[in-house]
Every structure is written in C-alpha cells, then in structure tokens.
Amino acid sequence: MKYLKSEDFKVIKAIKLSEIPAVLNVETSEKKKEKQLQKVREKLSKVQDKMYAHNKYGVLICLQGMDTAGKDSLIREVFKEFNALGVVVHSFKTPSSNELEHDFLWRHYIALPEKGKFSVFNRTHYENVLITKVHPEYIINERIPGIENVDDITDEFWENRYESINAFEKHVASNGVIIMKFFLHLSKEEQRQRLLRRLETEKHNWKFSPSDLEERELWDAYQSCYEDILNKTSKEHAPWFIIPADNKETARYLVAKTMLDELNKYEFHYPELDQEVQDNIKTYHDKLSSEK
Template sequence: MKLSNYKVPCTKNIKLKKYKTSEGKKKDNQEIKENIVPPLVEKLKDLHLKLNAQEENGIMVVLQAIDAAGKDEAISYIFSNLNAQGLKVTSFGKPTEEDKKQDYLRRIHAGEPNRGEVAILNRSHYEDVIATKVHNLLVDEHDDIFEQRYRQINDYERYLHENGFTVIKFFFHMSKKEQRDRLLSRMKNPDKHWEFSISDVEERKKWNQYQIAFEDMLNNTSTRHSPWYILPADDEWHSRRIITEIMIKVLEKIDPKFPKISGKDKKLLDKYIKKLENE
C-alpha cells in the first residue's frame, strides 16, 4: 500500500472532493479484520512497547472527523490493543465555561503524551478552527483570526516535534450517504441508542459548511513535521489498516530500543540471577 497517497501535501492546496471516501474495500472487511490487521497490530504493539520502555519520545495522534465517521471504533480496536501503561486517550467536547476563560490551546495540554507514551486526541485543538468557523463563533474577532490560529497551531505542533513528540493526524473522510446509513443504524437499534445524539442530525444540516472548513484546515495545517492523512472512512476496516501502517512507519522512523543494562547494574543483575538459581 502506498501510504503517501493519503498524505496531504504541505506544498500545494488540495480539493477534498478529489479524495475518495471509499476505495471499494468494504466488501473485504472480514478479510482485512481477520487476516491483515492482526499481524500489523502485533508489530505496532512491539514498537509501542519499546517506545514505552525507552521513554525518550512520545507520539500525539489526532483523530478528526464529522459524526459517525469511525474515530471511536479505531480507538477501540487498534489502540486498545497497545500496552495500557504507555497509552493515553483524551476526548474533547465543547469548551466549558472555565475553558473559555483561558487561551484556546490550554486545554489540549492535558492530552499531550509523556515520553514513552502514545496519546490519542478524540477531537482536538482543531475544533477551534472547525466548529468555530461553521457556527460563526468568532464573529467578534478580527478578520484574519483563522489564519492566525492556523499559524499558532502549526507553531505549537512544531514545538512538540522539536522536543521529541511526533504529531500525526488522521482525518476520517466520509460520504454523506455513509453517514446517513450509520446514523440510521444507531437510531433503529436500541443497543446503539447510547451512541446517538440529536445534535448529530442537526449538525448534518451544515454538511457543506463542514466540508469547506475541513478542506481549509487540511490545506493550512498539514506540515512536514505534522502531516495530515485523509482516510477513505466509508471503508472502516481499510481505514483502520491505513492508520496501523502509518503508525508503524512513524515508530520505525523513531526506532525505539529496549534499554540495556550495563556497568554496575549489570553486575548486580548477574549476582541476583545466580542467587535465585541457587535457591
């Protein structure tokens, strides 16, 4: 699979409608789920364990999408298979009244990874250039408020990158028809009612505005140090495969290693091995 096909270039603007929401892989869901993704997850687990043991670098994963696009399912399957000790998941909803008293990036700090961790943001600081634009929440601000925020977000992510924390971002690109089908599935199945919110249908009325906001976000914040990847989210298991392969690629570039014991500690280790063997 050519992962670069999903990467948003930082040197030119893209048109979101030119990216596929499906590559016809839905029919292969069972094959991908049972035979392709599991060995990839095992490889990801091994690399993540080394990252956690080494405690030198961290990774912040941003998952952004419109409602029902598959963020929660990606977290549930792929990332829940990783070592819990080195995993952190933070979900962001609407800013609280306390959040509104602070700078808009402040609350994101709580979701940042420690060294050795993979931190997942289910929604993120990008809500402050998506929801705010779609709902005209910054009408009292200056005209170039969004250009300013794009720059600030890029600077923030560059700061993390330069301090050993890779930021990798996934946008779940879903068709309007697929969202309709998934929302209806939730609405008609009592066991899925807990997943459904009336606001999901209300927000759907602003579909076109969201697509414009997403495209603007992708074009202004996909950088060399913190790129966006556009997932064909109608194909749920194909998208999870892409996420897993990209995460593997990121970790292989970091190339974490298990720490080695040497010197005085190695001598003590050998001493206690003999002691236990002689009990």
C-alpha cells in the same frame, strides 16, 4: 491486501475533498482485513514497548472526522494490543468553565503525551478552527479582547489561529512529540446510512441526537473548513493523512498501518544495562536460582 504505505494518504499538496474518494477498494475480504489489522496491532505493541523503554519520544494521534466517521470504534480496535498504561484518550467536547478561563490551546497542551506514551485526541485542537468557524457565535464565550460580537471575527482572526496551531505543533514536535493527524473522510451518503442505523437499532439509539441532523445540514460548511485545515496545517513535522472512512474495517487498518510506517522511521531501542550489572548478570542469576 494490496501493499499500501503511509505516503499514499499524506497531504503534501493542496487538496479538494470533493476529488478524494471516501472508499478504497483493497481487494480483500473483511476477514482478511481483520487478520491484517491484528498483525499490525501486534507490531505496534512491540514498538510501543520499545518506545516506552527508550523514553525520549511521545506520540500524539489526532483524529478528526464528521459525526459517525467511526473515531470511537477505531480507537478501540487499533489500540487493542497496547499496554493500557501507555495510552491515554482525550475526547474534547464543549469547553468547561475552567477551560474557558485559558487560551484555546491550553486544554490541549496539558493533555500532551508523557515521554514513552501515546495520547489520542478524539476530536482535537482543530475544533477551534472547525466548529467555531461554522458557529462563530461560540467564540464569544472565550471572552477575547476586542471581540464583542460575531462581526468582530475577521478572516485575519482565523489565519492567526492557524498560525498559532502550527506554532504549537512545531514547538511540541521539536521537544520529542511525534505527531500524526488523521482525517476520517466520510461520504455524505454513508453518514446518512449510519444515522439511519442508529435510529433503527435499539442498542444504538442512545448515540442519536436531533442535533446530528442540524449539523448535517451544514455539511458543505464543514467540508470547506476541513479543506482549509488540511491545506494550511499539514507540515512535515505534523502531517495530515486523509483516510477513506466509508468502510470502517479498511479505515482502521489504514490508520494502524500508517502509524506503524511512520514510527518505523525512528530508532527506538531498549536502554543498555550499566556495565557493572552486565558484568554480574551470572552472579545475580545464580543468587536467584539458589533460592529454590
């Protein structure tokens, strides 16, 4: 597989999604891609172990993409070698009645990773400037002062949300949360094929909903919202990476490799033993050995 690095996919300037390919030719077989992913997974598990012992950083992985982009299977495959106790996956769906009693970032803040651990957001706080922007009527459920109907939702309202999200991420990053945000860039044709497979394969029928087709009709609106998100909220402390997602195996490898590249920029280390323990290691060893 040709050499790829995280910087190849990072959003560092204004982008147009229509100009970015949803498929990447990595010039290798599916079998070799799986082997490469396995190698990266093993390296990530070692980084995870050392980061857990270091206990100063947490990692937040954000996954966004259109329906059928492959978020669930990516999580399963990329984190397969991790210690399960060190990874928590949060899937943010329609806010509950309790969540609607708080501001729009509250449920995301309480799901942030503990030091030494990973949190994976499968759909993220960006749904608050994505699905609510495509369906602004959902905002009314938040009971925000001054917003009684859709006509009260102005461009300034959305700009304030982007600012709030940027401030939220800057705050948590300055307190030891390493943030990586991945947009799984799926083509409209590939989504059509995947929806057809859901209908044609009995064991996948349960994944299909008529609402999938209704949302597909709003493809252009979602793409426009994603462009705004990527252009307005990719920061050095919380970068976006655009991952070509038409091929699931390639996308999984790219996300894993990007995570490894970014985490290798940090110096995680195992804590040193107290001097007294170091001085008496042989004594402790002899004591345990003598119990045979």
